[in-house]
Amino acid sequence: MASNCTPATLRAQKAKRIVKDIYVYIILVAVVTVLSLLKGELFQRGNFLFPANIANLLRMSAPILMICSAFTLIFITGNIDLSVGSTLSLTTVVHAILVLNGFPFVLSLVIVILLGIFLGFINGFLVMKLRITPVIATLITMNAYQGLARYLVPPGISSITNTDTLKMPQWMGSFSKDQVFMGLSWAFIVAIVLLIALVILQKRTLFGKYLVAVGGNRTAAELSGINVMKVVWGVYILLGAVSALAGVARASYLLIGEPYTGVGAETEAIIACLLGGTVFTGGEGSVVKSFVGALIIVCLTFGLKSVIPEYWQLLAKGGVLVFAVVLNHLLSKESIAA
Numbered sequence: 001m002a003s004n005c006t007p008a009t010l011r012a013q014k015a016k017r018i019v020k021d022i023y024v025y026i027i028l029v030a031v032v033t034v035l036s037l038l039k040g041e042l043f044q045r046g047n048f049l050f051p052a053n054i055a056n057l058l059r060m061s062a063p064i065l066m067i068c069s070a071f072t073l074i075f076i077t078g079n080i081d082l083s084v085g086s087t088l089s090l091t092t093v094v095h096a097i098l099v100l101n102g103f104p105f106v107l108s109l110v111i112v113i114l115l116g117i118f119l120g121f122i123n124g125f126l127v128m129k130l131r132i133t134p135v136i137a138t139l140i141t142m143n144a145y146q147g148l149a150r151y152l153v154p155p156g157i158s159s160i161t162n163t164d165t166l167k168m169p170q171w172m173g174s175f176s177k178d179q180v181f182m183g184l185s186w187a188f189i190v191a192i193v194l195l196i197a198l199v200i201l202q203k204r205t206l207f208g209k210y211l212v213a214v215g216g217n218r219t220a221a222e223l224s225g226i227n228v229m230k231v232v233w234g235v236y237i238l239l240g241a242v243s244a245l246a247g248v249a250r251a252s253y254l255l256i257g258e259p260y261t262g263v264g265a266e267t268e269a270i271i272a273c274l275l276g277g278t279v280f281t282g283g284e285g286s287v288v289k290s291f292v293g294a295l296i297i298v299c300l301t302f303g304l305k306s307v308i309p310e311y312w313q314l315l316a317k318g319g320v321l322v323f324a325v326v327l328n329h330l331l332s333k334e335s336i337a338a
Contacts (some may be wrong), residue, residue, distance in 0.1 A: 020331045024276050024289045028296050035303040048303060055183030059176060060253060061298040062187035063088065063246035064268055068294035069195050069287050070242035071269040073202065073235050078215040078282025079127065081236065082138040084243045084269055086145035087119050088262030091247025093149045096160035096257025099172055113244045119145060120240020124233035142266070149259040160257030168255060176252035187249035194242065198287045211235065215282025267321065268297050274324035277331065293324075 035048040047053065067084050074081050091112045098108040119141070126137035153160060162168055176187040202208040210231045213221040222228050250261055274280065275296055276289030300320065304313045 016331065020277055023327070023331070024292050024296070027275065028292055028299070031296055031299050031303075035299060038303065052183065055179070057298065057302055058188050059179075059183075059185040060302070061295070062176060062185065062191045063250040063253075064265060064272075064298060065188075065191040065291060065294050066194055066242050066246040066249065067239075067265060068269045068272040068290050068297075069191070069198050070239045072273050072276070072278050072285045072287045072290040073198070073211055074239055075273050075278045075280065076202075076211045076215045076282055076285040077232050077235055078218065079134045079232060079235070080138065080270075081123060081239055082135065082266045083119070083123060083142040083145055084239065085262035085265030085267075086142045086149065087116060087240060087243040088247050088250060088265050089259050090119070090145045090149040090152075090262075091116055091244040092251040092254070092261050093152050093160055093257035093259050095248045095251040096168075097152065099251075100160060100163075100166050100168055100257075105171065105175070109245075109248055112248055113241050116240040116242070116244020116247070117237050118240070119244075120237040121233075123240065124236035127236065128229045128233050146259075146263075153257070153259050159259065161255075173252055173255050176249050187252065190245070190249075194245075195287065195291050202287055207231070207234070212283055215279075215284070217283075267317070268294070268301075271317070271321050271324050272297050274321075274328040277328065280325075280328065 032049070038048065067088065071081070071084060094115060095108055095112045098111060099105070103111070123138055123141055126132045126141070127134050130137075132140075174186070176185050178185055180186055181189065202211065210221070210226050213224070213226055214228050214231050218228055247262075251257055254261065272293035273285065273290045275293035276286055276291070278285030278290060297317075297320070300316065301313070304316055
């Protein structure tokens, strides 16, 4: 026991904590630096760091940034939601259908978010009420929501788009494409506002403390009087609502309702959270660092798409996942405590 308190051990633990606090930012800088040295066909003027290119990248990234920020809270409770991508797909399709049929933006937004809340409620019901393992429960809903998204697209077409009698309104792309501040869109600004709100929720509210307590030791949390069911169920509902908001942003950017647009979003969210240092088993995580992790994924996805074939992109993403898992394990609180 005494050896654990030696000056050398304390210095090593302090150094590891410092590395854990800043490594995700170092990775982001490294990724951006490497991409800036490449000449991709999709880069405006062949330069990744060209301002218009960065602004377009951030406008495009709003949906995944929203999802990754909220996904952190699920991880902190020691749970997971594999259905976020399918929720994104389904709400993208529903928003496109509503807009195509004359619904104004605000009304469609409200309906879609209510749908997301309902989908999150179902996930929470399966996990907390029926006691189905989160991976299995959300794997079920992932396939169900994805199937529903495809069902809503009429046979013979691949997405919800203009028809002979119905046309998407001119404002369809305003939320995600209009440049309202320094080349950024309303969707990206909303993603930043959401990030701030979630940080406050995590760091400054009793609910945020409950999240950590539940993820750290569920039994102790219950014994201390925390209603674990309400906490976890609430986070699933919150993530459903945020995924629906992301669906609106994605539909606005694509200008169509694409039923497979969310495929792989759950993997990107997991990678982003792990890169950001969120502990897979729960009890520890940072919304801000997950947001930065999502930026890393977005930069890699966009950058690699410009310079290598698709199959190498998938391989690279798998490599990043392995790297994130290993790094997360090495810098986890258990490793530090040792």
